[in-house]
Each structure stands twice: as structure tokens, then as C-alpha cells.
Amino acid sequence: xxxxxxxxxxxxxxxxxxxxxxxxxxxxxxxxxxxxxxxxxxxxxxxxxxxxxxxxxxxxxxxxxxxxxxxxxxxxxxxxxxxxxxxxxxxxxxxxxxxxxxxxxxxxxxxxxxxxxxxxxxxxxxxxxxxxxxxxxxxxxxxxxxxxxxxxxxxxxxxxxxxxxxxxxxxxxxxxxxxxxxxxxxxxxxxxxxxxxxxxxxxxxxxxxxxxxxxxxxxxxxxxxxxxxxxxxxxxxxxxxxxxxxxxxxxxxxxxxxxxxxxxxxxxxxxxxxxxxxxxxxxxxxxxxxxxxxxxxxxxxxxxxxxxxxxxxxxxxxxxxxxxxxxxxxxxxxxxxxxxxxxxxxxxxxxxxxxxxxxxxxxxxxxxxxxxxxxxxxxxxxxxxxxxxxxxxxxxxxx
Amino acid sequence: xxxxxxxxxxxxxxxxxxxxxxxxxxxxxxxxxxxxxxxxxxxxxxxxxxxxxxxxxxxxxxxxxxxxxxxxxxxxxxxxxxxxxxxxxxxxxxxxxx
Numbered sequence: 001x002x003x004x005x006x007x008x009x010x011x012x013x014x015x016x017x018x019x020x021x022x023x024x025x026x027x028x029x030x031x032x033x034x035x036x037x038x039x040x041x042x043x044x045x046x047x048x049x050x051x052x053x054x055x056x057x058x059x060x061x062x063x064x065x066x067x068x069x070x071x072x073x074x075x076x077x078x079x080x081x082x083x084x085x086x087x088x089x090x091x092x093x094x095x096x097x098x099x100x101x102x103x104x105x106x107x108x109x110x111x112x113x114x115x116x117x118x119x120x121x122x123x124x125x126x127x128x129x130x131x132x133x134x135x136x137x138x139x140x141x142x143x144x145x146x147x148x149x150x151x152x153x154x155x156x157x158x159x160x161x162x163x164x165x166x167x168x169x170x171x172x173x174x175x176x177x178x179x180x181x182x183x184x185x186x187x188x189x190x191x192x193x194x195x196x197x198x199x200x201x202x203x204x205x206x207x208x209x210x211x212x213x214x215x216x217x218x219x220x221x222x223x224x225x226x227x228x229x230x231x232x233x234x235x236x237x238x239x240x241x242x243x244x245x246x247x248x249x250x251x252x253x254x255x256x257x258x259x260x261x262x263x264x265x266x267x268x269x270x271x272x273x274x275x276x277x278x279x280x281x282x283x284x285x286x287x288x289x290x291x292x293x294x295x296x297x298x299x300x301x302x303x304x305x306x307x308x309x310x311x312x313x314x315x316x317x318x319x320x321x322x323x324x325x326x327x328x329x330x331x332x333x334x335x336x337x338x339x340x341x342x343x344x345x346x347x348x349x350x351x352x353x354x355x356x357x358x359x360x361x362x363x364x365x366x367x368x369x370x371x372x373x374x375x376x377x378x379x380x381x382x383x384x385x386x387x388x389x390x391x392x393x394x395x396x397x398x399x
Numbered sequence: 400x401x402x403x404x405x406x407x408x409x410x411x412x413x414x415x416x417x418x419x420x421x422x423x424x425x426x427x428x429x430x431x432x433x434x435x436x437x438x439x440x441x442x443x444x445x446x447x448x449x450x451x452x453x454x455x456x457x458x459x460x461x462x463x464x465x466x467x468x469x470x471x472x473x474x475x476x477x478x479x480x481x482x483x484x485x486x487x488x489x490x491x492x493x494x495x496x497x
Contacts (some may be wrong), residue, residue: 035452097417098417098418098419099416099417099419100417116461198419198421204419205424206423206425207419207420207421207423208419208420208422208425209417209419210417210419211418211419211420213418215408216407217405217409217414217418220409220410220411220414221411221414221417221418223411223415224411224416227411247433333435334452354438
């Protein structure tokens with residue numbers, strides 16, 4: 001029944017990749033994801049995997065090599081962070097539009113500049129419209145589990161889209177926590193072999209990948225991607241069910257933590273959910289009905305399910321670890337409120353930009369958000385929904 | 400080979416995922432002639448069959464018969480670049496706006 005270990009988020013991701021044993025890994029080091037390809041290359045050198053490791057000269061080439069390998073008919077992986085992802089942005093779109101189910105751990109770090117190596121979600125939000133399935137992970141266990149489930153989702157015939165598994169740079173990537181690993185043979189059986197229907201190295205069927213796609217066709221191909229993304233929701237849940245049978249660990253589109261009877265709720269992703277759970281417990285002890293919606297699946301965005309889960313809450317705060325610079329809130333806030341609108345739900349909701357560039361977010365900060373929400377419940381008013389948590393020089397959370 | 404026939408009215412369900420073409424050597428099927436904004440006119444009475452025009456055509460759109468003589472343009476592929484008209488010493492190719 002599982003293997004007890006103590007691993008950092010990066011180690012856990014590298015071990016997941018070892019157990020998946022992909023045909024090709026092409027990667028270029030960038031903080032804080034560097035350790036993933038570093039550990040993995042030692043597995044290659046020590047003969048622990050059969051993978052062809054391509055030490056490319058840039059992230060643009062890393063994704064290009066993965067695209068070539070995946071189109072050839074193999075299973076390809078890479079890992080990156082921040083500006084590395086920005087540098088591969090062009091190829092990130094080519095991967096999804098060519099319907100190549102590449103899997104990539106993304107260790108979230110602020111996009112420069114000014115230069116910063118610490119955690120926020122500005123890198124991930126840069127590819128939110130790129131046609132990738134995006135899973136977020138609270139801790140090392142979830143980063144590992146999401147990776148084990150990744151290929152089954154991405155390679156499903158109704159999906160065929162690339163997938164990225166996000167976790168917070170340094171906060172979880174470099175923190176050692178307890179973890180339960182799955183036995184190698186079980187992972188091998190669960191992940192299975194990749195048998196694409198059409199692939200470049202099939203000598204019986206020569207094909208052309210990524211051809212010219214002008215006015216008469218591109219729109220229809222984008223619509224097909226949209227359908228695939230819709231299909232992914234069902235597949236994600238089916239794979240999670242099977243995963244639960246194997247491990248006992250249950251995953252949905254999001255986790256509801258004391259949400260069903262709560263008055264005030266926070267919506268957030270990745271490690272901040274851990275901090276929020278501590279605050280929820282503290283508030284519950286004081287008799288305050290606080291809850292949390294921790295989003296796991298950001299793409300496809302589960303708009304209907306989120307609206308339903310928040311339908312009985314009296315006030316909601318959406319925490320964004322990325323600044324859209326739209327002057328009106330972060331991307332998660334915009335999408336959650338949009339989900340509410342189309343589902344005819346009008347719950348007072350405020351967005352909080354927080355934790356930019358690795359700014360610590362403490363239980364005290366999260367408590368202040370719940371206090372703001374209790375005030376909203378009392379007055380029934382949101383004075384300013386575009387709020388900031390923890391910026392020096394901005395008083396009262398920017399309300 | 401699993402040939403998929405599509406045209407500009409094909410629906411999203413009829414297209415292949417990612418536009419992958421399940422065939423090789425298929426560039427003949429891509430008729431690039433409609434990119435043309437000017438058109439070469441072959442004036443056969445002025446042509447001396449000197450053989451300078453067809454080697455410079457980037458689209459191989461000047462057919463040559465088995466006796467080595469050039470024929471009229473293949474407008475399925477001629478993009479109207481005008482290189483042939485430039486190299487012709489006898490004024491046997493005239494470019495015309497379309």
C-alpha cells in the first residue's frame with residue numbers, strides 16, 4: 001500500500017517522470033524547475049529509465065524537440081518555469097494545435113521583470129489561452145499524483161491535448177514533505193503504453209503534421225480544440241476515479257474544504273490553499289463559517305461546477321497570484337465572476353491580487369480576507385472588488 | 400494511407416485533428432495559382448524556344464513537352480511573380496494585372 005517517503009515537489013515530479021519512463025525528455029534548466037530535469041538526467045545516466053534525454057540549448061528548442069518526438073509517435077516530456085515558458089510560448093501553441101499530448105511540469109515563478117526568481121502564477125497565466133490542460137497542485141503529493149494521471153488524460157482519444165502540472169516554485173518545489181509514492185509496476189500499468197493512431201514514423205502511412213491552415217480551415221480546427229477541451233473535463237474525472245481505486249486518494253475538478261455550509265469562501269490555487277485551510281479551521285473553532293474552494297483544474301475551466309459550489313455562499317474572495325494589469329482584477333477573479341454571471345448567480349465577490357514575486361502570504365493575510373468578507377456579509381456591499389493583499393503603501397487591502 | 404477529402408465547405412467534424420495530412424507528396428493538391436495578382440501572357444508567335452524561362456520559374460509552372468519546347472503556363476501553380484517575363488529576351492511574356 002504505497003511507499004512512504006520524504007521528498008521536495010521537484011523530487012516528487014522527477015520520480016513521477018521516472019516511473020512514467022517517457023520515450024523522450026527535452027529540457028533546458030531554469031530556476032526553480034531546474035532540479036526536475038537534473039534529477040531525471042541522473043536517472044538516464046544510471047540506466048533507471050529508457051528515455052532519450054535531449055539537452056537542448058533553449059526552451060524554444062525543448063518544446064520543439066518534444067513536438068517532433070510526440071509527432072513521431074513517442075511520449076515526450078519537458079519541465080520549465082517562468083521566462084523559460086515565455087521563451088517556448090510560440091511552440092506551446094504549436095503543440096496544442098497539432099494535438100500532441102505532451103506533458104510538462106510547470107514550477108510557477110514570476111515572469112520578469114524586473115528580475116525575480118520567486119513564486120507567483122504569472123507564467124502559467126501567460127498560457128491560459130494556449131489550448132493546454134492546466135492542473136494546479138497544493139503540495140508535493142498533488143504534483144506527483146497529477147503527473148501520474150496526466151498522460152491518461154492528455155492521450156485520451158477524445159482529448160489529444162498537451163497538459164501542464166503546476167506547483168508553486170520554492171514553496172512546494174523545494175520544500176521537503178511527507179509523500180506516499182505508488183509502486184513502479186502499478187504506475188506502469190496505470191499509465192500504460194502510448195499508441196497514437198497516426199504518427200510520423202509509421203512507414204505504412206507517411207503523414208504531414210502542421211500544414212498550412214488558411215481561412216477555410218483554421219476556425220474549424222480551433223472549434224475542434226474547444227470540443228477536445230470540453231471532453232477533457234469528463235476524462236479528468238474518469239481518470240481520477242481510477243486513480244482513487246489504486247491509491248485511495250480522491251481528486252475532482254476542485255476541492256471543497258468546509259464549503260457546503262459556509263458563509264464566506266475563498267477561491268484560490270496551489271500552495272495558498274494549504275495556508276487557507278489552517279485559517280478556515282481557526283475560524284471554524286471561533287464559530288465563523290469559513291470555507292475554501294481550491295481549484296485543481298484551471299483548463300478546462302469548470303464554470304458550471306464552480307458557480308454551483310458557490311451558490312449558497314454569502315460572500316466570496318478570489319485570490320489571484322497574477323496581475324492581469326487590466327486595471328480590473330486578476331484572471332481567476334474574472335473567470336469566476338464570469339462563471340457566476342452566466343449561471344445567474346449574484347454572490348458579492350471581490351478579487352485579491354496577492355503573493356506577487358514570492359511575497360509571503362501568511363495566515364494573518366488570509367484571516368484579513370475573511371474579515372473583509374464578514375464585513376461584506378454584514379453590509380451586503382462590495383465597495384471595491386479590485387483589491388490587493390500585502391502591497392506596502394496600500395492600506396486596508398486596497399478597499 | 401487513409402485519404403481524407405476536404406474542401407472549403409468541410410465541417411469541423413470532417414477535418415483531421417490538427418490538420419494532419421494522412422498522405423505524403425501532396426503539394427500538387429495545394430493549388431497556389433489563386434494567390435496571383437498579375438498574370439503572365441505567353442505570346443507564342445514571339446517565342447524562339449530559347450529555353451531561358453522555364454528553369455527560373457520557382458513553381459515549375461511552365462510545362463515543357465517531350466521535344467524540349469515550352470507550352471502555355473500552368474495557372475494552377477503560377478503565382479505571377481514575373482521572373483519569366485524579366486528573363487525573356489524576345490518580349491514573348493507579358494505581365495497583365497488580374
